[in-house]
Amino acid sequence: MTDPFDILRDRLVAAAHATSPPPRLARPRRRILIVLVAALLVSSSAAAAVVSLTGEDSQPLTGKVGGKPGAGPSDAREYVIEMLPSLSVGEAGWCATLALRHSNGQPIAGGEGCGPAPPAAAPQIVSGALVATTSRSGKSVSYIVVDDRVASVRVDGGRMIIPRPSAAIPSGWKAAVWFTAGGAAPAMPVLLDKAGQVISTEPNQRAGTRAAGTRRLATRAVDPARAPHQRCAIEVPSRAGLRAASERVVTETPAHEPDVNGRAFRACAGAVIYLAGRRFTAAVLVDARNPSHQAAALPGQRPHPGAPGIVEAGGGITARRAGPGWLVVRGINPAQRLRLLHALKTGA
């Protein structure tokens, strides 16, 4: 197999040989800027301070940008923020998506960020922002998911946002969503407790190193058509229109219980599968602390209409229980997700 990236390099170099160096041109600046900065761990300072806790309620996780028509990014009308477990095999982590769309549902922009599950001492779970503007006068949508120690969030301009729980995020956590003006990415928020004291995000910063307790476990590639006989593996049947591109399984057991905040999941097996030409990701998710324990409900979980035992969850996920864990399928088409979920088998 020739590495396609090597082929591309050779062709680019050949094309460079065939072209003379272009003259320097002024860079065009006027263009739509859409930036997603997601899953960032807060790195703001944690100097102690006492402040008033009067603030504004968080915006919901799904709503209209700016709160009224015409107040948001140039052509954005609605935003949707969803949280989901990381499906990256070996990792105990979280992902969050933020999408902007027209009121008719047509997508405008969006993106996703993922990171390791923070340790129990870390108050911030995930955060991100989407800047969509044609000029510096545009607006951005920002969000942060925090644990119950956080009573308010101080953001740009000294505004105080009161986070609130939501069915779209795991139980016990809260989300703050706010809008800011200007084309620049918003500043990292400051987290405050009930007394108005700044909560240190130093544990979040430490979690950003690979030496943290939530490091990714070792994995190996396996043949999806001949999945190993083990509890955590996905068997992809040979059927017309169904093709498994790859599968990985975890090969390592943590030496001690991982230190994670809340009920995190870990993907112990994952496969990339094509159904009727569309790409799907399947994964077995287990409780990150103890895989033999019943894994928690998925964020935003709701019953799939007309399919007993099947649930839909945030981030375009369809899932069913597999032993104490979940078998989840992620992809664009819900009907195909369901079909794929019925076709797949696990060792659980």
Next chain:
Amino acid sequence: MARTDADLLAGGVADDFGIFYERHVAALTAYVGRRAVRPDLTFDLVAETFARALEHRGRFDESRGPAVAWLIGIARNLLIDAARRGRVADHARARLGLGRIELDDEQLVRIEERSRVDLRAALHALAPDQREAVILRVLAEEPYPAIAERVGCSEQVVRQRVSRGLSALRRDLQENP
């Protein structure tokens, strides 16, 4: 001493663009791979991004930011365009006569593997001050003076943090493909 990206792009030497490509393909693939829904689309976006970079290498201005930010900016525009039009543009590749690279299953798996490189994890492995500087400059496209004001240090220090952070990131991505 390693040649700068600006040197590689400005010299007009064809093989230099190959060095530039090797230097940044891992980071760009990781960035695009997290946002594209299929490995063939990831590869198309990476290919078109580098084709545009080759076409417009005379536009690269080091004073505006690092080369990887320039590449990510190109890729971001292509992603937005692809989301709106339902397909990845191939104008630059067509103009350069690159032709389409047909991908077999094994090659798709290879792209998938390179797409799985966790840019976030690599970012998180950076020192906090470097991570913040790289995120603000490369992902959020904040100008250096604004970052300096925000983090409370000189513009020179911010530039140094971005430069060192990107070097560390590149090493990490190359060592953990």
